[in-house]
Amino acid sequence: xxxxxxxxxxxxxxGVKVPTIRYYEHIGLLPAPNRTEGNRxxxxxxxxxxxxxxxxxxxxxxDIEAIRTLLTLQDNPSQPCATADTIAQARLADVVQRIRSxxxxxxxxxxxxxxxRRGKVGECRVIEVLADHSQCxxxxx
Amino acid sequence: xxxxxxxxxxxxxxGVKVPTIRYYEHIGLLPAPNRTEGNRxxxxxxxxxxxxxxxxxxxxxxDIEAIRTLLTLQDNPSQPCATADTIAQARLADVVQRIRSxxxxxxxxxxxxxxxRRGKVGECRVIEVLADHSQCxxxxx
DNA sequence: CTTGCTCCTCTAGTCGCTAGAGAATGTAGC
DNA sequence: GCTACATTCTCTAGCGACTAGAGGAGCAAG
Numbered sequence: 313x314x315x316x317x318x319x320x321x322x323x324x325x326x327g328v329k330v331p332t333i334r335y336y337e338h339i340g341l342l343p344a345p346n347r348t349e350g351n352r353x354x355x356x357x358x359x360x361x362x363x364x365x366x367x368x369x370x371x372x373x374x375d376i377e378a379i380r381t382l383l384t385l386q387d388n389p390s391q392p393c394a395t396a397d398t399i400a401q402a403r404l405a406d407v408v409q410r411i412r413s414x415x416x417x418x419x420x421x422x423x424x425x426x427x428x429r430r431g432k433v434g435e436c437r438v439i440e441v442l443a444d445h446s447q448c449x450x451x452x453x
Numbered sequence: 454x455x456x457x458x459x460x461x462x463x464x465x466x467x468g469v470k471v472p473t474i475r476y477y478e479h480i481g482l483l484p485a486p487n488r489t490e491g492n493r494x495x496x497x498x499x500x501x502x503x504x505x506x507x508x509x510x511x512x513x514x515x516d517i518e519a520i521r522t523l524l525t526l527q528d529n530p531s532q533p534c535a536t537a538d539t540i541a542q543a544r545l546a547d548v549v550q551r552i553r554s555x556x557x558x559x560x561x562x563x564x565x566x567x568x569x570r571r572g573k574v575g576e577c578r579v580i581e582v583l584a585d586h587s588q589c590x591x592x593x594x
Numbered sequence: 595c596t597t598g599c600t601c602c603t604c605t606a607g608t609c610g611c612t613a614g615a616g617a618a619t620g621t622a623g624c
Numbered sequence: 625g626c627t628a629c630a631t632t633c634t635c636t637a638g639c640g641a642c643t644a645g646a647g648g649a650g651c652a653a654g
Contacts, residue, residue, distance in 0.1 A: 320631065330632085335611065350619050352632055361584065368586045372558060376610070382583060389575030396579040397569045404562040411555050414548050417513060421545040428538045434530030438537040442523060443502065445509045461600060471601085476642060491650050493601060517641070 316346070316354040326363040333363065341366060341380060374403055420448055457487070457495040467504040474504065482507060482521060515544055561589055 323330045336342040337353075342362060345353045355363075365386065369379045378399050385396050420441075427437030441447045464471045477483040478494075483503060486494045496504075506527065510520045519540050526537050561582075568578030582588045 318632075329612085331612065332610085334633095339610090348619095350632085352619075364586065365584050369583050370610090372561060372583070382580065385574045385577075386580050386584065389573060391574050393569060393572060393574040393577035393579065396574060396577050397566065397571065400562060400566050400569070400579045404559065404566055407555055407559050407562060411552060411559065414552050414555070418545065418548045418552065420513060421541060421548060425538065425541050425545055428534060428541070430538060431534060432530060433526045433532050433534040433537060436526075436534035436537050438534065438541045439523065439527050442510050442513070443506050443527065445505065459601075470643085472643065473641085475603095480641090489650095491601085493650080511641090 316356050317360075319353050319355070322355040322360060322363065325360055326367055328363055328367050336363075336366060339376065341376060341383070372403065373407065374399070378403070457497050458501075460494050460496070463496040463501060463504065466501055467508055469504055469508050477504075477507060480517065482517060482524070513544065514548065515540070519544070 317325070319330050319333055322328075323333060326333075328336075333342065337344055342359065345355050345359055348354055362383065365383065366379055369382060374382065381399060382396060385391060385393065424438045424441050427441070429435065429437070433439055458466070460471050460474055463469075464474060467474075469477070474483065478485055483500065486496050486500055489495055503524065506524065507520055510523060515523065522540060523537060526532060526534065565579045565582050568582070570576065570578075574580055
């Protein structure tokens with residue numbers, strides 16, 4: 313079995329693009345891997361796991377600083393996990409809030425689009441509503 | 454009645470911050486207003502209306518290029534409004550998609566947070582799930 | 595006349611990448 | 625070996641939509 317892989321293969325396996333991997337190294341999120349004689353990075357299984365962790369975290373919308381903290385926690389398994397829990401809860405609260413405001417937005421946009429009679433711009437409800445906020449149903453935004 | 458207001462007052466009335474107003478002028482979204490003798494911008498009612506239009510559009514998540522197009526349309530009311538309708542519909546589709554993926558995300562995060570027993574990091578479900586994507590319910594993301 | 599606010603221009607920073615230049619290294623076929 | 629091509633390297637600059645800060649000028653009230 314392969315003991316280590318070059319960056320392109322690491323990208324393929326992790327789903328993180330090559331320049332992004334280098335970027336993560338640059339900002340200190342991923343440790344600098346060993347190099348071959350020809351100065352090329354090669355990644356061990358542990359690096360690939362870390363990369364997968366980062367990718368999954370990014371997919372869940374955690375920002376880099378949060379991921380940095382989560383990775384540090386992962387490296388110290390005997391610590392209490394209150395911090396991890398707090399970070400995840402904050403992210404959850406943010407997602408819930410976003411869903412709320414996007415749902416309000418959706419209602420607004422549906423009204424606009426339904427109201428459009430496909431005529432001239434002068435009578436277009438889309439433009440009209442944009443120009444006059446008070447025509448919105450709920451002024452939640 | 455006030456014929457024109459300085460930038461701070463325009464910011465107050467429109468809810469757009471002072472540097473952002475200057476930024477909009479810089480990128481050509483807002484026409485450069487007249488200046489006082491002391492070189493200060495002063496805004497007419499029409500400028501304030503345009504600013505309100507921009508702000509509302511941004512709140513609804515339209516990007517600057519879309520707003521540029523919408524503003525041009527507003528300036529030409531006799532044109533057909535198909536373009537405006539298309540832009541709004543694209544935005545709506547985007548919002549719907551975002552709500553979908555955020556809702557999947559929410560489920561994921563709830564599982565993580567609920568699974569956390571507030572113990573040590575080594576047994577924390579938050580960290581565990583982040584490290585192993587296959588533990589996710591639906592691999593929609 | 596001084597205090598304190600608003601305003602001016604300009605540059606640089608934010609976040610999380612992404613794109614591109616220009617060079618070196620590695621691999622496969624001949 | 626030689627050539628062609630892919631992959632990798634470093635470095636810098638750009639994206640969107642602002643935001644922050646420096647350093648200075650204008651202006652209104654006490």
